[in-house]
Amino acid sequence: MRIGLGVGPVTLDPAKDAAGLPNVMRSLTNEALFHLNADKSASPALVSDSGYVGKGNTTFELTLKKGIRFTDGEPLNAAAVKTWLLYFAKAGGPFASNLSIKSIETQGDYKLTLHLASPNPIVPVILSQYGNGGAVSSPKAVAHPADLAKTTYGVGPYVIDSSQTVAGDHYTLVPSKYYYDKSAIRFKKVTVKVISDKSAMLRAFQAGQLDFGSLDPTVAAAAAKSGVKVMHWASGTVIVSLLDSKGSLAPALGDVRVRQALNYAVNRKAIAKAMVGEFGAPTSQLQMSDTDPALNDRYPYDPQKAKTLLAEAGYKDGFSMKVVDGGTASVIGDATMQAVAKDWEAIGVKVQVKAATTDFVALALSKKFSGIEWPPDAVPTWMGYSLFWGPKASLNPFGVVNPELDRLFELGRSQSGDEAAETFAKLSSTVTEQALNVPIYTADTIWGMNKHLTGIDKGTWMPFAADFGWKS
The missing domain is CATH 3.10.105.10 (Dipeptide-binding Protein; Domain 3)
Structure with missing residues (x-):
């Protein structure tokens, strides 16, 4: 699977990176707690149950699914999510102020109660892939932010292969041996190439070097004319x-x-x-x-x-x-x-x-x-x-x-x-x-794709967590 993006991540640390195009890659390495849908509602992803407690939108409970592990093998549990959310709030990233937390209570291994410092009516949206808040990462990596910036430690079907990656130019993703849904791993390798020149992106599609990628409005028509499937919304x-x-x-x-x-x-x-x-x-x-x-x-x-x-x-x-x-x-x-x-x-x-x-x-x-x-x-x-x-x-x-x-x-x-x-x-x-x-x-948003690619649905800023598949 070969992906081309006009802009790459500033850092691989979700707490410090911006959103936008890099979230295509992040959706493959860091599944979020909730999934943001095209209508901007949020559905549980790594969560089995959730909801507000009482009135005023100041207390929110969530229960995690069991048996899920990060790409370093650490378990996804209440303590790990608490560590991530507290780190995210203090990391100084562009979305740090989206959720103001007074305290987090854990009940057992899988249940958390978020006590908010101020009312917030859209906690599930904030803990989705939008703004990276839900892209929870392993507590071992959070303890060493310098490591978190260099590779990925999320819950996702793929993990960065650092030996085949040059930050800012290209990234190589390989299957995570710990991902809970093996049927979602459909590729032996995913490469993500950062191609900032819009004409170069078009040429890469025309040469058959890409299966999926972002397109600039100025080249979309030419891409479609040359046989690339173009979607936009x-x-x-x-x-x-x-x-x-x-x-x-x-x-x-x-x-x-x-x-x-x-x-x-x-x-x-x-x-x-x-x-x-x-x-x-x-x-x-x-x-x-x-x-x-x-x-x-x-x-x-x-x-x-x-x-x-x-x-x-x-x-x-x-x-x-x-x-x-x-x-x-x-x-x-x-x-x-x-x-x-x-x-x-x-x-x-x-x-x-x-x-x-x-x-x-x-x-x-x-x-x-x-x-x-x-x-x-x-x-x-x-x-x-x-x-x-x-x-x-x-x-x-x-x-x-x-x-x-x-x-x-x-x-x-x-x-x-x-x-x-x-x-x-x-x-x-x-x-x-x-x-x-x-x-x-x-x-x-304009995307080009190979005719064999499946699973791309209408999204918001991008096909968040697109269920990439392949038909022969």
């Missing part, structure tokens, strides 16, 4: 997140009129057509679980209005800012950011753009950039807050405090059903009105 929203919304680096960004001006200045329709064509659509808001469709065109292209708002805010001659993007592996990264920067420069805003490689997360958190351009998944609104806007959010390096968002979040996370959905819809709308992001377009 709605995924995330390409945005510029204005991390510096209190104006620490660029004082202008502390004014909502300036942030709104940046939104009006972007010709979303032209950029979306040029970058993703049929594989996306322009939008004025980050697509989360509770977004209001009426706001999808909240900021129509209007450079004159953008200039007027800048002048009203005292920046008639513009200002300067720095932004880091996801790099050149796809048009969704640097090419899109350069197009946005050109629109901003037309209203007097000078933008210095840095194209990241494997250092995107480190640069995003460095406090050297006022904004970051990337395509986060169509996340639950609750998770969007924990990722971007909460005082301790993973991607809030400037520690921006937003009282209105905090109020809505505190209210919504202790609610349930329609009541919670209504509150989180208000939170999503507030993010759009305050222009905390500059959304550009939605982007489909």
Whole structure:
């Protein structure tokens, strides 16, 4: 089985890595506690029973399946999961703030009770493969994080063969002798090649060197024409997140009129057509679980209005800012950011753009950039807050405090059903009105595959834990 990915993992430690494309490989080495489905619900995977205790979403119990072992032979038990969750929370990764734990109680070998420091209505989602929280790893490896960064110690059908792996270039996976479901191991070897050049990815498919891989929108049609099976589905929203919304680096960004001006200045329709064509659509808001469709065109292209708002805010001659993007592996990264920067420069805003490689997360958190351009998944609104806007959010390096968002979040996370959905819809709308992001377009996930490959179902950001099979 030969896989090609446009971006590889920053580290093999799930607690410190980002999500996205590397989770294709991680789904083969680290089965999660819960499985995130295409409709964004989460089903038990390594768990036999689970649920909230009482009201308020502050206590969550789960019981593990028995007879499961990590790839180093250690048993998956309550103590191992407790060790992993406490490590994940302190590892400093981009998703560390998703679950705030006060304490963890173990009852016997297989049952745990999570006592949360604050209400959380989506614990199963957080303990799925989304955001890596559920990618539990062996306690022996957790005790030595340097080892955890070099190879894999999860519960999965495959394990990294370090002797045939060069980090950042290619990874070789071989069957785990301890995996509990031998029928899921269908390949003697899986190779994962990191191919950052989109044209090189296309050539690899055309030469018969790949069985499955990520495709850029600019080469998808050519891949299909050459006989590659192409699948795609709605995924995330390409945005510029204005991390510096209190104006620490660029004082202008502390004014909502300036942030709104940046939104009006972007010709979303032209950029979306040029970058993703049929594989996306322009939008004025980050697509989360509770977004209001009426706001999808909240900021129509209007450079004159953008200039007027800048002048009203005292920046008639513009200002300067720095932004880091996801790099050149796809048009969704640097090419899109350069197009946005050109629109901003037309209203007097000078933008210095840095194209990241494997250092995107480190640069995003460095406090050297006022904004970051990337395509986060169509996340639950609750998770969007924990990722971007909460005082301790993973991607809030400037520690921006937003009282209105905090109020809505505190209210919504202790609610349930329609009541919670209504509150989180208000939170999503507030993010759009305050222009905390500059959304550009939605982007489909696009995959190419060999005609013999089976088990690829519609997913969210990717075919999470795809049940890869082969038909002759």
